[in-house]
Amino acid sequence: MAPHTSPRFSYKSDRLKPLRAFCQTVRLGSVSRAAHALFVSQPAITLQLQALERELGVRLLERTGRRLTPTREGELLYEMAQPLVEQLDGLEAAFRDRLRGLDAGELRIAANSSTILYLLPRIVEQFRARHPDVRLTLHNVVTDDGTEMLRADAVDLVVGTLVDVPADLSYEPAYRFEQMLITPPGHPLAGQPELSLHDLAPHPLILPPQRQVTWRLVDLVLQQNRVPYTVALEVSGWDVIKQYVAMGMGISIVPSICLTEADHGRLAARSLAAFFPARTYGVVVRKGRLLSPQARAFVALIKPDLLAPREYDESGHSER
Structure with missing residues (x-):
């Protein structure tokens, strides 16, 4: 009897190609987008x-509306293959980074203006002192835009706030700040002994734009508690919001990170921790992607506990 042999396909001579095609199709949701990303033809991706499906003997993709999505078996293969593909694709860059160490190279970070202004200055100062030859770029964007840059490999990591963590990203909170009500000095809410959410209803709010986390958080909490509210002004930047509140144009709800000693004379602040969840700031990375030495060094300065040999697991949180 002839010995049993597994079926052989010509693509096996380069196993990375079909796995890369599969991972890109899952990530982008279509064969055409995967072909564009890999600079090959659509028929080549399809073949x-x-x-890959013939060899494994299972269906890996199915169409959901206009998008290709992985089957249960496809999700398992993607979980196993994506880290391998990314590690192999990034092998040369990772090798050169290790070879140069931390004395050269670059680090690209996306963060919103509040994070850059209030959270990162001390960390950036320490990083620059320890690694003066690393070219550090801070991209001032809202967190949603930062995560898109992360997916496109335009940045190495994002520092900011995520409320809902997408399946392809990992978010590790590093700091927690309570939500604060800010008013002008002498405002009725500033001296009120007991404060409830319904006490905010008569007073116009000054909030960041709707696409930002703070606006969505305020809207969620007030809606859940059936508190009517009006937004008098939407404006970007905590400094601008604080200025308009100090001028008496409205009240606002801000994270405590943005309140400094200079604000004590012009603003009254009260904790809303009893009504709002704590606001977290942390590190966002792509699942399965190895951080460069420069990125690891920066994360260690944000919070040493975030850095470990196992780093970010597939659940989206650190393994410890």
Whole structure:
């Protein structure tokens, strides 16, 4: 009897190609987008996917509306293959980074203006003192735009706030800050002995734009507690919001991180911790992607506990 042999396909001579095609198709949701990202034709991607399904003997992708999504078996393969593909694709860059160490290279970080202004200055100062030859770039963008840059490999990591963590990203909170009500000095709410959410209803709010986390958080909490509210002004930047509150144009709800000693004379602040969850700031990275030495050094300064050999697992949180 002839010995049993596994079926052989020509693509096996380069196993990375079909796995890369599969991972890109899952990530982007279509064969055409995967082909564009990999600079190959759509038929080539289709053939690689078909060969992969034949070898494994299972269906890996199915169409959901206009998007290709992985089957249960496809999700398992993506979980196993994506880290391998990214590690191999990034092998040369990772090798050169290790070879140079931390004395050269670059680090690209996305963060919103509040994070850059209030949270990062001390960390950036320490990083620059320890690694003066690393070219550090801070991209001032809202967190949602930062995560898109992360997916496109335009930045190495994002520092900010995530309320809902997408499946392809990992978010590790590093700091927690309570939400504060700020008013002008002498405002009725500033001296009121007991404060409830309904006490805020008559007073116009000054909030960041709707796409930002603070606006969504305020809206969620007030809606859940059936508190009517009006937004008098939407404006970006905590410094601008604080200025308009100090001028008496409204009240606002801000994280305690943005309140400094200079604000004590012009603003009254009261904790809303009894009504709002704590606001977290932390590090956002892509799952399965190895951080460069420069990124690891920066994360260690944000919070040493975040840095470990195992780093970020597939659940989206550190393994410790």
